[in-house]
Structures are given as C-alpha cells and as structure tokens.
Amino acid sequence: MTIIVKRLVLAILTITVAALVTFIVIQNVPGDPLYEWAMDMVQTSGLDFETAYKMAAQMYGYDPNQPLLDRLVTYVKRLLKGDLGYSMIYRASVNQIIAKALPWTAFVVSVSLLLSFSMGVILGTLVAWKRRSILDPLVTGYASFTAATPDYVTAMLLLLFFAINLKWFPSKGAYDIGIEPGFSLAFIGNVLHHAALPILSYTLEAVGGWALAMKGAAISVLGEDYIMAAKARGLKDQRIVTSYLARNSILPLITGLAISFGAMFGGSILIETIFNYPGMGWFFSQALMRKDYGMMQGLFLLTITATILANFLADILYAKLDPRVRLER
Amino acid sequence: MRTLLRNRRAVAGAVILILYFFMATVGPILVPLKEGEPWKAFRPPSWEHPLGTDYMGRDVLAQIVQGSRDVLFVAFLAALFAILIAISLGIIAGLKGGFTDQILMTFVNMMLTIPHLPVMMILAAVFRVKDPFSFALILAFWMWAGLARAIRSQVLSLREREFIEAAKLLKLGTAHIVFKEILPNVMPYVAINFVSMMRGAIVSSVAIMFLGLAPFSATNWGMMLNMATIQTGAIYIPQALSYVLSPLLAIMLLQLGGYFFAHGLEEIFNPRLRAHE
Numbered sequence: 140m141t142i143i144v145k146r147l148v149l150a151i152l153t154i155t156v157a158a159l160v161t162f163i164v165i166q167n168v169p170g171d172p173l174y175e176w177a178m179d180m181v182q183t184s185g186l187d188f189e190t191a192y193k194m195a196a197q198m199y200g201y202d203p204n205q206p207l208l209d210r211l212v213t214y215v216k217r218l219l220k221g222d223l224g225y226s227m228i229y230r231a232s233v234n235q236i237i238a239k240a241l242p243w244t245a246f247v248v249s250v251s252l253l254l255s256f257s258m259g260v261i262l263g264t265l266v267a268w269k270r271r272s273i274l275d276p277l278v279t280g281y282a283s284f285t286a287a288t289p290d291y292v293t294a295m296l297l298l299l300f301f302a303i304n305l306k307w308f309p310s311k312g313a314y315d316i317g318i319e320p321g322f323s324l325a326f327i328g329n330v331l332h333h334a335a336l337p338i339l340s341y342t343l344e345a346v347g348g349w350a351l352a353m354k355g356a357a358i359s360v361l362g363e364d365y366i367m368a369a370k371a372r373g374l375k376d377q378r379i380v381t382s383y384l385a386r387n388s389i390l391p392l393i394t395g396l397a398i399s400f401g402a403m404f405g406g407s408i409l410i411e412t413i414f415n416y417p418g419m420g421w422f423f424s425q426a427l428m429r430k431d432y433g434m435m436q437g438l439f440l441l442t443i444t445a446t447i448l449a450n451f452l453a454d455i456l457y458a459k460l461d462p463r464v465r466l467e468r
Numbered sequence: 469m470r471t472l473l474r475n476r477r478a479v480a481g482a483v484i485l486i487l488y489f490f491m492a493t494v495g496p497i498l499v500p501l502k503e504g505e506p507w508k509a510f511r512p513p514s515w516e517h518p519l520g521t522d523y524m525g526r527d528v529l530a531q532i533v534q535g536s537r538d539v540l541f542v543a544f545l546a547a548l549f550a551i552l553i554a555i556s557l558g559i560i561a562g563l564k565g566g567f568t569d570q571i572l573m574t575f576v577n578m579m580l581t582i583p584h585l586p587v588m589m590i591l592a593a594v595f596r597v598k599d600p601f602s603f604a605l606i607l608a609f610w611m612w613a614g615l616a617r618a619i620r621s622q623v624l625s626l627r628e629r630e631f632i633e634a635a636k637l638l639k640l641g642t643a644h645i646v647f648k649e650i651l652p653n654v655m656p657y658v659a660i661n662f663v664s665m666m667r668g669a670i671v672s673s674v675a676i677m678f679l680g681l682a683p684f685s686a687t688n689w690g691m692m693l694n695m696a697t698i699q700t701g702a703i704y705i706p707q708a709l710s711y712v713l714s715p716l717l718a719i720m721l722l723q724l725g726g727y728f729f730a731h732g733l734e735e736i737f738n739p740r741l742r743a744h745e
Contacts, residue, residue: 153578161590168594287727289671291678292716295693299712303703405583409675413697423586424679427593428698435593439586446583 143455150451157443162214165432166207176227195227223437228429233437236422243313244411244418247334248403251341256396258342259349264385266350267357268376278354282347291409294340298413301336308336311415337414341403352395356388363387394453401449404442478732484725492540495533501687502527512707520710522692523700528711532718534687539722540666542600542607542673542688547665549608551658554615558654559646561616562623573620579613589676597682607669615661622654660733667726674719689715 173195180191205213217224223233266275285293302310314320314329360366361384369379407420415421419438426434503526511521518529561572588610597603626632626649635645676682677690680698685691692715695702702708 149574149577150581152574153581156578157582157587164591164594283727283731284724287667287723288720289675289723291675292720295697295712295716299703299709304706304709402583405586408585408589409678412679423589427589427681428679430593432594435590439590442586443582447581450581 146451146454150447153447154440154444158218158440159211161436161439162211163207165436166210168432218440223440224433226426226431226434226437228425228431228434233434236434237419237438237441240417240419240422243334243416244404244407244420247337247341247416247418248400248407250334251338251345252396252400252403254338255342255345256349256392259346260353260385260389260392262346262350263353263355264357264380264388266354267361267388268380268384270358275354278347278350282351285344285347288344290340290344290406291413293344294337294410294413297336297340297343302414309333313417333416337410337416340410340414345399349392349395352392353388356391357384360384360388391457394457397449397453397456401446404445475732475736477728478736481725481727481729481732484721485729488536488540488722488725491533492537496530496537499527499530499533501530501534513710520708520714522708522711523695523702528714531687531692532689532714535685535689535692535715536718536722538600538685538688539670539674539690542604543666543669545600545604546607546611546669546673547662549604550611550665550669551615551662553608554612554619555651555654555658557612558616558619559623559650562620562627563642563646563650569620573617576613576617579610580617582610584610585672585675588672589679589681592676592681598684600684603673603676603682603684604669607672611665611668615658615665618657618661619654622657623650626650626653656737660730660737663726663730663733667723667730670719670722670726689718 173192177188177192177195180186180195181188184191186194221234223237225232226236229236262274262278266272266278269275298310302308309315309332313333314326315333318326318329320326366379366383369383374383404419407418408424409420410416411418411420412424419442422434423438423442425431426438505521505526511517513520517527520528522528522531557572557576561569588606591606591609592603595602595606597606632645632649635649640648673682674688674690674693677688678693678697680691680694683691683694686695693712696708696712696715697703703712
C-alpha cells in the first residue's frame, strides 16, 4: 500500500470518527434542545406546543425519542445528500449559511496568507543573505513577540485603537448596508475597508513565523555547493538571491502554506467574532454562544474536512515538489 | 545552573513567570476582591483603582490578580492531565510496539489533525462546563498527542540501549524498567514541555472563556474580555479603556514570559541550538 493511499485512508477515517463523535456528543446534550425552540415557535407563531414540537423535530432532522442508531442513519442519509443540517436560530439550512459565510472567510484567509507569506519570504531571504545586519535581530525579535501573543489579543488591540478609538475602520460587517453589492469600485473599496483589520491581524501574526521559517531554510541552502558555484561564476548578488537562494528555500514552506490554510479556518472563530465579520468563524461562535447545535455540527464538519484535506494535500504537494521525498517509502 | 543564568531570555522569562506565580498565590491576599459599587462604573485609572473599574464599579486590578489564579490553575491542571496521558500512552506504545503501537499512533495522528480550538469549544458549550477540573480535562484531551508521539520515539531509542538490555537480562520486571530506567530519561523532556503546554492551555482556555462558553469564574481574564466586549460593550466607552486593556496585556506578558523561558530552556538542554547562535 503506498503512502498516499494510507494517508487518504487516515484522512477519511479521521473525518468519519470526528463526525461520529460530534454527532454522539451533540445527541447527548443535557436537556432537550428542541424544547426551547418549540416554545419559541409557540410564542412567535401562535401554534400549540404539540404541533410546534413536531415541526421543530422535523426541521432539526430527527426525533429525540428515536433510538440513537436510527437518528444516526437519518443523519448520515442527509449528509450523503449534501445536507449539513438546520440552524435553529437563523431558521435556515446550514448549507445556505455556509454559502453566505464561506466566501468572506475564504477571501480574508487567502489575502492574509498571500500577504504574510510573500512578506515573510522576502524578509527571511534578506535576513539569511545579510546575517550581520540589524535586520536579523529585528525580525527574530518580532517573530518571537508575535509567536507569544495570541491572535485574539492582536485583533482586540487593533479593534480598540483603529476601529473604535481612531474610527479609521468599521467594526462590524463585511460591507455597509447602503451599498449595492456588485463589481463597482465603491463596493470593492467598501469590502476592502471592512476586511482590512481582520486581514491585518492575521498578517501581523503570521509574517514573523514565515520569515523565521524562510530564514532557517535559506541558511541551509546557503551552505550548498551550487550557491558557492554561482558566487564563483561571478553572478550578481541579486540573481543569486532570487534564482538560486529563494527558489530553493521556498520548497519546504509550501507544505506549511497548505497546512495553515486549513488551520486558519479553525482560527477564524475569535478574529471574526471580534471584528463582527460575517464569515464561518463568526457563525460558528454564534452557534456556540446561542447553543444552536445543528449549525454547530454542520460548520464543524466542514471545518474539520477542510483542515484534514489541507493536511493531506500538503503531504502530496511536498513529495511532488521535492523529489528527494519518495512517497512509496 | 550557570548556563541558565547566562541565557538572558530564559532569565527574563523566569522573572516574569515568578512574578505571575506570586500574583496568583499571595496576590489575592494583598489585593482582595471587593463588592462592586455600581455608581463607580467604568472609572479611568486612579490612586484608589490603579487599573480603573469595571461595569459594576469593581476594581480591575483585584480582578486581574484573582484572574491570574484562575487562569494558571486551569492551565496547570490541563498540562498535568495532558502530560500524564502522554507519558502513559507514549511509554505503552514504545515498549509494547507492534499492533498496540500502530493503533495508538493512528489515534495520535487523528488527534493531531483535528483542529483543536473548535472541538474544545464544542465540548465546553455542550457539557456546560462549571468547574476547573472538567474544563482542564477537556483541554488536556486535545493537548497530549504531540508529546505522546515524542515520548514514544524516545522510548524506542532507549529500548535498544545497554542499560535497558541489562535490566531485562536481570529480570527486573516491566515496572522497574518503566519507573527506574525509562521515566528518569524522558523527564527532562517532559519538564520543558510542561511550560509550553501551560502556555497553550492558557491561550485556549481564555479563548473559550472569551466566548462565554465556560462561565464558572467571573474573574478569569477570558471572562473579563467576554463581559467587556460581548456582554456590556465596554470597549466603546473611552473611560473603560484600562478595563479592556488590562486582561489583554496580562495574557500578553504571561505568554511572553512563558515563551522566553521555554525557548531559553530548550537552548540550554539542546546544545545544537546554541551552536547556531
């Protein structure tokens, strides 16, 4: 059995086990989650309790009086149809919520990764190339500072100073309500204005780590013979740095890129909550705070699937990019 | 010891950690929590209240001090539980080998790939955590996997050494081998990891408290942030700035201390790192 198949089996197994465990945990919630929902419907729509309870059970997807195994079968059947569940507080399917939320998270996460990765690579290469310069202690110090600071502390500080105190940036939403969504300059500007602080928090946190990783990789590449040969051939510094040093040092970082793409979906919970940014993390924290188990389960399943697939992808990518790693080992 | 003192980062980290230790132990006696005086809500810093007051007119400094005890207690318990699981499973996997090892390592790999914070949050929310022990257990359950894997590989290499072979030949029994030969050899490694684990537990526990998912201690820094941002909207009140900033800076400084200390220790115990400097 090749390693790829092994990894794929492990990935699928992990997703299945995680989904199953979440299912069982959520099924055994203390108290009756349908009760509150049914009571709410009684008050808002004037139904009698019996009917409201039945309706709630139907929307929720199963009846808590059924045996666990039957409920699991119903759950899996719905999952296989691509139905991730129903949100009690939004009265909408989790799929609809994801369709609304996912683009925002994907947008913020990709822009932040792109920014922090490219800045980190440039800084790391420079530091490795000029080891005696003032840049080295500065970058290393900055990196340990951000590695020690939790991302939500950075986000809170940015919110307090740039959104609330100085009012340079908005503190909620992905765009202003008054603006018509579309491909207009005003809309894109507005979206960027709202996404600026979340992107900044991710980037400030991540850039130091990338710079350190790149520095480490570049220092080991600097010891290679082909760098010496390039120097001996009298190539310009700039050419050695870009075509020989950076190109070869970037390889080990690519896997990290895939992994952190997955990890940032999980990490978006607090940052999006702090900036009231309506992405996956924000909806997930709403589900947690307001005990919306259906939405919790659906969003979590998508998050673990994304993370685990990103890890799996990273493994394959690494082997493809670096021929020295043989997957068949 | 001398190498420890010569490592400036480790010393700075240790000083910060010692300060927090005193804050958590003697602090609450020196700065006791008092009843709130609601007419004094959201006061800026003054001689009477060095860090201002909160939405109930309670002293923020006293809450931060009491909070350090709550935060460190949960983190200490979580790290302890996680290390106990990691040591037992790591040693079992390394010593038994074969099928047991395979099963355990598959389990470890699964635990490592599942994103931790969302799971911890779900568990805290579903079980409505109300005490530090169950909270620490939830945290610990998602913290042990990496260390267990590292201990397993240590045990694998220790197993081949002469002194273990000798103990086996002398028929000293598994208990002797585990407690007298293997444990002392993995202990330094575990000690370094303890600080890092507590750091991780602090970040996650405060995050979970921030969302109000484990509402059992009102002075936990995460709970203070929850009150300030989500419940009362104190972040929008300029006079309450010190109230909001205090828990943030408290976490930041503690994290920096832990980071410097752990990295300093690593440099000391791992001479290869020192050679690079």
